[in-house]
Amino acid sequence: MKNLLRNFEQIFVAKHLLFWTLIAVPVALAAGSAVALFLWLLDLVTVFRWQHEWLLYLLPLAGVVIHFLYKLAGKNAEAGNNLIMDEIHQPGGGVPARMAPLVLATTLITHLFGGSAGREGTAVQMGGSLAQLLGRWFRLKPGDIRIILMMGIAAGFGAVFGTPLTGAVFALEVLAIGRIKYNALLPCLMASLFADIVCNAWGIHHTHYDIQFPASLDYLLLLKVIVAGVAFGLAGNLFAVATHRIKKLGNSVFKTQQWLMPVTGGCVVILLFFLAGTGDYLGLGVTSKDPGGISIVNAFRPEGVADWSWLWKLVFTAVTLGMGFKGGEVTPLFFIGAALGHTIAVYTGAPVDLFAGLGFIAVFAGATNTPIACTLMGVELFGADHVLYFSVACFTAYYFSGHAGIYAAQRTAVSKLGEE
Known part of the structure; x- marks a missing residue:
């Protein structure tokens, strides 16, 4: 009898997975295509801003446009990622379909006029908004709406960075500190993977990062990684606290x-631009107008960034996002982490490219409280050779970032001190 029930259980599992596979396809098509459009337009507005530097002086006016767009048409959409997470925790009014075009337009406006912001928030909001719309069309039950919203997060995140495994785990891990529920694991993985495939099919190419330092277990280097992990966690906490305040x-x-x-x-x-004496801290920061300028890519090279580049980017982004402009936090966190890792490597005699890569993922881990997803991101972006260092840096940063994070809707299921 038990064996018979087990056989029936596998049938139910197969039926369950078939159902979510059929749901994942339209979610991925919608989210992957939306992200592809967004990344294509983002490249266009970034190059256009580089060619017309005077656009920065219209940033205050652009801020007014963004404010009134949300005031007139946004309603609860302005809550962004936090609205999606709240709907997963406790379904309420739903995620409005208008969120997708609004965040797309306002993020492009922010970047066009020189605001320092990222792209993850936009991708996740588009994914969540489109997923909610599909959930209504398919007349899903409230419990299934939670899952399809998580699939939207996974699809948006996986497609925008080209990291499908990270996208799936991030969607599960980001909801609550200290606890992951696996009920949406395969649906999120399918949505993230399919969305990444769709995004690539549109001809979108992601930035390639390379760590040349040979893989080896060096205990002195491991100690330096631990110390750096503490610094990365504190930097993630500083960014989150500064933005919120x-x-x-x-x-x-x-x-x-x-x-x-x-x-x-x-x-x-604009004032910070004059104080810094460079426009490299404006916009996305993955590359710069000058190939030799300060950017995430150049942080992996000796003398690619200045000692305090990480702090400049932190301040630029905290002001941009804290004062009402739109965009994501994650790419600026990559910049902050890679630049901080570069600086730590210079003063500790550690390999610059390795520590830039560690900072890239670990500051993000600290600011979002997602150490497992960020360790996997290190593997997807840089390869598995240094996975031990990735995990040590991300886990250390996670603990030393405290309980503050960039997402106000993130809940604390288990304290980092072990208290439930």
């Missing part, structure tokens, strides 16, 4: 005239 201060000061918040933020970014 700037936003809170802005909302307090401009309570009655909130359109002045992005105006002020735009003016501050």
Whole structure:
């Protein structure tokens, strides 16, 4: 009898997976295509800004446009990633379909006029919004709506960075600190993988990063990685706290005239541009207008960034996002981490490319409380040769970042001190 039940159980499992495979296909088609469009347009507006540097001086005006777009048409869509996570935790009003075009347009505006922001938030919001729309069309039950929203997160994240395994685990891990529920593991993996395939099919190519340092277990180097992991965790915490506090201060000061918040933020970014003496901290930061400029790619090379490049990017991005502009936090976190890793390597005699790669993933791990996903990201982006160092850096950063994170809707299931 038990064997018979087990056989029936496998049939039910197969039926369950077939159902979610059929759901994953349209989710991936929608999210992967939307991300491809976004990345293509993002490249266009970035190059256009490089060719017309005076656009930066219109950033305050762009902030007003973004503010009123959300005020007139956004409704609850302005909550962004946090709205999607809240809907997964406790279904309510749903994720509006308008979120996808709104965040696409406003992120492109932010980048066109020189705001320092990323792309993950936009991809995840488009994925979540489109997934919710499909869930309504398919008339899914509330429990299944939670899963399809997680699939939207996975699809958006996996497609925008070309890291499908990371996208799947990130969608599960980011919801609550210290606990992962596996009920959506395969649906998220399928959605993320298919979305990445769709995005690539549109001709989108992701930036290649290379760590040349040969793989070996060096205990002195491992100690340096642990110390660096502490610094990466503190940097992730600093970014999260700074962004939240700037936003809170802005909302307090401009309570009655909130359109002045992005105006002020735009003016501050312009001031920071003059103080820094370079435009390399504007925009995405993956590459720069000058091939020899400060960027994520050049952080992997000796003398590719300055000692304090990581802090400059942190301040630029915290002001941009905290004062109401749109975009993601993750790519700036990559920049902050890679630049900080470069600086630590220079002063500790460690390999620059390895430590830039460690910072790239570990600051992200600390700021989002997703050490497993970030370790897997290291493997997908840089190869598996240094996976031990990846895990040590990400896990250490996770603990030393505290319980603050960039997502306010992220819950604490198990404290980092071991308390439930």
